[in-house]
Structure formats: C-alpha cells, structure tokens
Amino acid sequence: xxxxxxxxxxxxxxxxxxxxxxxxxxxxxxxxxxxxxxxxxxxxxxxxxxxxxxxxxxxxxxxxxxxxxxxxxxxxxxxxxxxxxxxxxxxxxxxxxxxxxxxxxxxxxxxxxxxxxxxxxxxxxxxxxxxxxxxxxxxxxxxxxxxxxxxxxxxxxxxxxxxxxxxxxxxxxxxxxxxxxxxxxxxxxxxxxxxxxxxxxxxxxxxxxxxxxxxxxxxxxxxxxxxxxxxxxxxxxxxxxxxxxxxxxxxxxxxxxxxxxxxxxxxxxxxxxxxxxxxxxxxxxxxxxxxxxxxxxxxxxxxxxxxxxxxxxxxxxxxxxxxxxxxxxxxxxxxxxxxxxxxxxxxxxxxxxxxxxxxxxxxxxxxxxxxxxxxxxxxxxxxxxxxxxxxxxxxxxxxxxxxxxxxxxxxxxxxxxxxxxxxxxxxxxxxxxxxxxxxxxxxxxxxxxxxxxxxxxxxxxxxxxxxxxxxxxxxxxxxxxxxxxxxxxxxxxxxxxxxxxxxxxxxxxxxxxxxxxxxxxxxxxxxxxxxxxxxxxxxxxxxx
Numbered sequence: 001x002x003x004x005x006x007x008x009x010x011x012x013x014x015x016x017x018x019x020x021x022x023x024x025x026x027x028x029x030x031x032x033x034x035x036x037x038x039x040x041x042x043x044x045x046x047x048x049x050x051x052x053x054x055x056x057x058x059x060x061x062x063x064x065x066x067x068x069x070x071x072x073x074x075x076x077x078x079x080x081x082x083x084x085x086x087x088x089x090x091x092x093x094x095x096x097x098x099x100x101x102x103x104x105x106x107x108x109x110x111x112x113x114x115x116x117x118x119x120x121x122x123x124x125x126x127x128x129x130x131x132x133x134x135x136x137x138x139x140x141x142x143x144x145x146x147x148x149x150x151x152x153x154x155x156x157x158x159x160x161x162x163x164x165x166x167x168x169x170x171x172x173x174x175x176x177x178x179x180x181x182x183x184x185x186x187x188x189x190x191x192x193x194x195x196x197x198x199x200x201x202x203x204x205x206x207x208x209x210x211x212x213x214x215x216x217x218x219x220x221x222x223x224x225x226x227x228x229x230x231x232x233x234x235x236x237x238x239x240x241x242x243x244x245x246x247x248x249x250x251x252x253x254x255x256x257x258x259x260x261x262x263x264x265x266x267x268x269x270x271x272x273x274x275x276x277x278x279x280x281x282x283x284x285x286x287x288x289x290x291x292x293x294x295x296x297x298x299x300x301x302x303x304x305x306x307x308x309x310x311x312x313x314x315x316x317x318x319x320x321x322x323x324x325x326x327x328x329x330x331x332x333x334x335x336x337x338x339x340x341x342x343x344x345x346x347x348x349x350x351x352x353x354x355x356x357x358x359x360x361x362x363x364x365x366x367x368x369x370x371x372x373x374x375x376x377x378x379x380x381x382x383x384x385x386x387x388x389x390x391x392x393x394x395x396x397x398x399x400x401x402x403x404x405x406x407x408x409x410x411x412x413x414x415x416x417x418x419x420x421x422x423x424x425x426x427x428x429x430x431x432x433x434x435x436x437x438x439x440x441x442x443x444x445x446x447x448x449x450x451x452x453x454x455x456x457x458x459x460x461x462x463x464x465x466x467x468x469x470x471x472x473x474x475x476x477x478x479x480x481x482x483x484x485x486x487x488x489x490x491x492x493x494x495x496x497x498x499x500x501x502x503x504x505x506x507x508x509x510x511x512x513x514x515x516x517x518x519x520x521x522x523x524x525x526x527x528x529x530x531x532x533x534x535x536x537x538x539x540x541x542x543x544x
Contacts, residue, residue: 001101002455007158008166014069015040020076029223033081034174042230045149052128059155089176096172099420104165104194106427107447107458113196114483124151126489131518132294134278135507137496138304141278145233146199160457164201165194171205180212181412186396188419203235204393211397214248215366221249222259229263233270236282237390240377247369297521299503308385314341344388355398370401462486470531472512480542494539501532
C-alpha cells in the first residue's frame with residue numbers, strides 16, 4: 001500500500017501539470033482536478049505512442065515526463081486546487097482511497113496479466129513498438145494504448161504496475177467534484193481490476209464518465225469524441241462509445257464536422273499502430289489487408305479465431321461440437337453453460353431487453369442513442385466472441401442510465417459500503433470463493449492476504465526459462481509454465497510455438513543483428529523443422 005501511495009503522490013501532480021498544458025492547447029472537457037489529470041493521461045499516451053515507434057519508453061522518457069509535469073504543476077500553482085478540494089471532500093476521499101490502495105495491493109490474478117499485460121509492457125520499455133511482433137506471439141500484437149501509458153511509468157514511479165488503482169482514485173475525485181453519487185456504486189466492482197494494468201478498468205471508467213457528460217448535456221463534442229476514440233484505442237470492443245459520441249454530436253449537439261478531427265486522428269494512430277504490430281488495422285480481425293509483409297500467417301489467425309469461439313462457450317465444448325450446433329443450439333448452449341458464466345450471460349440478455357423497454361417508455365433522444373449504441377456493440381460481441389468480460393461495461397452503463405435519478409448520496413453510500421465489504425472479503429478470503437463458486441476459475445489464481453502487502457504490493461516471480469534457436473531467432477521459453485511475464489526478451493509462449501509448428505512456419509528476425517526492426521514468419525526448411533521439433537520435445541518433457 002505504501003509503495004502505491006508513493007506512486008500516487010508522484011504521478012497525480014505530474015499528470016495534472018501535463019493536463020494543464022493539454023487544456024491550454026485544446027480546452028477541457030470538464031473543469032477540476034480530475035479533468036486535468038485525465039487530459040494529462042490522454043496527452044501523455046498519444047505522445048508516447050508516437051515516440052514508441054522510434055525509441056523505447058525507458059527511464060529517460062519517464063524522468064523527462066515527470067519533471068515536465070511537476071514543473072507545470074508548480075508553475076501554474078495547481079496545488080491550490082487540491083487545497084480547496086480537500087477542504088470539502090477530505091474524509092470520504094481518504095476512506096475510499098484507502099480501500100482502493102488496500103485492494104490493489106493483492107496478488108494479480110487475471111491470466112492476461114501474465115500472458116499479455118506484463119510481456120507487452122516489457123517490450124515497450126526495452127524496445128518500443130515492434131514491427132510484426134504478432135509473428136513472435138500473436139497476443140502481443142494488441143499493444144493497447146493503456147499498456148503504452150503504463151509502460152512509460154513502469155521504470156521507477158510505478159514498478160508494480162498498479163496504474164489502475166491510481167486511475168480509480170482519480171475517478172473518485174471526479175465523483176466528488178461532480179457530486180454524481182451513483183458512480184460510487186461502481187467502485188466496489190472496479191476494485192477487482194486494480195491489481196493488474198487491465199485495460200478493462202480504464203474503458204469502464206471512461207465510458208461511465210463520458211455517458212455522464214453526455215446525459216448532463218456537455219456540448220464540448222470535439223473533446224467528447226476524442227476521449228471516446230481514445231477509449232476505443234484502449235479496447236476496440238468499446239466501439240459503441242465513439243458511435244454514441246458521433247450520434248450525439250450530429251443529432252443532439254448539432255456541431256460542425258470539425259468536431260471529429262481530433263478523434264479521427266486518434267483512431268488513425270490506433271490503426272497505424274495495429275498495422276505496424278499486427279499487419280491489419282484492428283486486432284485481432286484480419287480484414288482490410290494493406291499488403292504488408294509482416295502480417296501473421298493465416299493458419300495462426302485461424303487457430304486464434306477457433307480459440308475465441310471455444311472461449312465463448314467457456315471451453316465446455318470442442319470446436320467440432322460447436323460447428324455442429326444449430327442456430328438454436330448456439331443460443332441455448334451459450335445461455336445454459338455450466339457454472340456462473342451462464343448466470344452472467346442470462347443477466348446480460350435480460351438487462352438488454354429491460355433496457356430496450358426502459359428506452360421505449362422514457363422516449364428521450366439521448367437514452368435512445370445510448371440504447372442503439374450498446375445494442376450495436378452487443379450484437380458484434382455476440383457474433384464474434386460472446387465472452388462475459390466483453391459486456392461488463394454494457395451492464396454498468398445500463399445500470400447507470402436506468403438508476404441515474406434514483407441513487408442520491410445516501411443510497412449510493414449505503415450500496416458502496418455493502419458492496420465494498422463484500423469485495424474486500426472476496427479478495428481477502430479467496431478460498432471461500434473457490435469452495436462455493438468452483439466454476440469461477442479465476443478464484444483459483446487469487447492469492448491470500450499477506451501483511452507485507454501493507455507496504456509493498458504482492459507480486460509473482462518466475463525465473464526458470466530455457467533458451468532455444470530456430471533459424472535466425474534465438475528466443476526464451478518459460479520452463480514448465482505457459483506464460484512469459486518474467487522471462488527475458490525475446491520470449492515466446494509455448495502454445496504459440498505449437499501453433500507455428502503445426503502451420504509449418506516459425507517467426508524470424510527481419511534483421512538478425514537488430515531485433516528492433518521486427519519479425520516476420522517464414523516456412524521452415526528441414527533443419528529448422530528439426531530445431532522446432534527439439535524445442536517442442538523439451539517443452540513437453542518439462543511438464544512431465
């Protein structure tokens with residue numbers, strides 16, 4: 001907790017100072033501490049994304065950014081705003097912040113933390129954005145904007161990767177400044193995403209903020225669309241938010257087409273980044289082929305698509321079984337999966353139906369636009385990969401819109417208190433979850449409370465790894481473990497080695513002497529096939 005608090009004390013003034021510069025150049029979506037900090041997050045991420053094409057986001061980039069932000073913090077005397085804020089909101093803000101700091105100090109348990117988040121951040125800090133990195137490990141082709149932001153502060157100001165906890169405290173400040181108490185109801189749920197740099201937390205927070213600004217009648221449409229585009233760049237399943245902002249701009253606010261320019265630039269940068277790392281504009285969809293030589297092998301993409309379908313059904317059916325489903329079976333089997341995910345899926349469908357009825361009864365244009373946008377997103381998710389984690393944001397937004405006028409301060413605080421106690425217990429005593437909800441698989445990866453986390457966040461280390469070479473590529477593989485979060489670069493997940501060998505290909509360096517120039521895939525010759533077979537043999541033996 002203490003280490004995260006130090007990160008908080010260092011990062012909030014720096015981001016606020018950077019946000020002040022950004023607001024001087026482009027205006028502010030809303031005034032206040034939270035507005036400046038979130039503007040700083042956006043500006044910092046965009047600048048770092050451009051820089052990462054050319055240089056790593058190392059300690060020099062971090063130091064220069066922090067010094068610039070803190071200098072502006074004092075130059076513009078922004079500390080006065082903190083003084084006025086704490087005079088009004090000190091007790092409640094402090095209590096909520098302590099809860100966030102405590103919950104964020106637990107062990108990370110989201111599997112993507114080990115297979116995607118940490119490896120991506122390591123690549124960004126050591127090399128920057130790498131051309132064709134999806135050929136090395138397909139998952140790394142995502143490179144979310146949020147991980148670019150986290151990477152830039154991971155060298156010394158946030159080495160335990162708890163940037164999500166800091167953002168959740170900024171969200172708390174936003175709630176206090178806006179006096180929109182219904183947002184307190186979401187904090188306990190979001191506590192589950194503070195142990196990792198999961199992009200799910202920022203997109204949920206930003207979507208709730210943007211929907212709140214739209215419902216409140218904010219007419220700064222250029223910034224609303226820009227922030228919506230930023231959320232989409234963090235996680236493309238949030239496509240509904242820029243759609244909503246677009247509809248709001250042309251139907252309700254009725255502003256000029258110039259309002260879309262900043263957001264369009266952000267989306268263009270997102271597409272360029274994806275083409276550079278993945279070969280196509282939107283990860284992981286292999287559409288709009290621009291003909292680059294480093295795009296992934298079609299067979300590897302096909303295997304990945306099959307795996308996404310298996311995840312839709314919680315790995316409870318084989319791909320062959322799913323292919324034999326009738327249209328009715330597709331829906332029925334998804335709704336009635338074994339375990340807790342079935343209940344989440346049913347809740348999702350019921351919530352959508354009730355929200356459609358609610359929208360019809362309210363007959364308000366802004367609510368209708370929200371309904372249209374999330375219905376579009378829901379349909380796309382159901383078609384491509386209906387995993388429950390892809391529509392948590394929809395459930396939160398529906399709750400927010402439906403109960404916007406119902407939850408005053410007293411009711412919000414009551415629900416916040418009850419739910420916070422529940423989720424603190426959930427994190428502190430994971431064995432209860434494992435015993436009572438065995439279908440919640442993440443419960444088996446949750447670590448117990450340790451007194452050491454009161455000063456240092458709990459984190460895992462796994463150093464054993466083996467070195468191999470296939471063709472011109474020397475690489476590392478974690479020994480007897482499927483992920484490479486603690487393995488020196490370049491590292492490949494064993495599952496992708498199996499997929500590549502099955503496809504008869506293997507990643508190779510574009511320039512054997514300079515890994516920064518990226519990766520391509522090549523068909524293996526006889527010698528390389530023998531090398532790959534030896535690698536697979538050793539990996540399998542390690543698990544025996």
